[in-house]
Amino acid sequence: MNAIILDTETHDLKGLPIEIAYVPFQLVNGEAAIFADQAFDEYYSINTKITYGAMAIHHILESDIANKPFYTTFKLPGDVQYIIGHNVDYDIEAITKCGVNTKSIKAICTLALARKVWPHEAHNISALTYMLLEGSDIARKKLRSAHNAKQDVLLTGFILKSIIRALNIQTIEELYRASEDARIPTIINFGKYKGTEIKFLPPDYKRWLTNQPDIDPYLRKALEK
Structure with missing residues (x-):
């Protein structure tokens, strides 16, 4: 199983992971499978x-975390090549703090994909669940445990299946490429040109942004198009 849906809960914003959950995921010939019976969910202690x-x-x-394993003991399954998550960079940063080498991991962001598929909706997990289940009592019951890492990975998987159907995606690599494309912004969201489509930015401002050392790599791709 070379793909997992991952979620972390941290002790502070961009903090150390105190709960990590993941579930194996498979996508073959457009058929997505989430192996909930193989889900991993653990609390971790921190210092x-x-x-x-x-x-x-x-x-x-x-x-809850007293006497739990120390967070640095967390390891990914050895065969994982793809990590899927809602705002996946946050979760990858969290497990990197455990000492996990994520440099070769291909990250798939369901948040970016959801923004592409449903541009006029709210894009947090709870709102998307309510949307997909049409504001039903079933959605409310599913969301009772929202922000529990295990529940969040299962809800992310539910959202992901709808994304795959909407985009007619057939394979995990195709899903990764769709995510990479969706992560390239079309509108600048900061500075004096906030709200402006990137293609309409003045050339000198685009050159200046491109030369900034800490520029987001996906923004760089948008500027270089």
């Missing part, structure tokens, strides 16, 4: 306190 702001989001308490 600092969970912030109250983080607790308010995921409701993980200090007592």
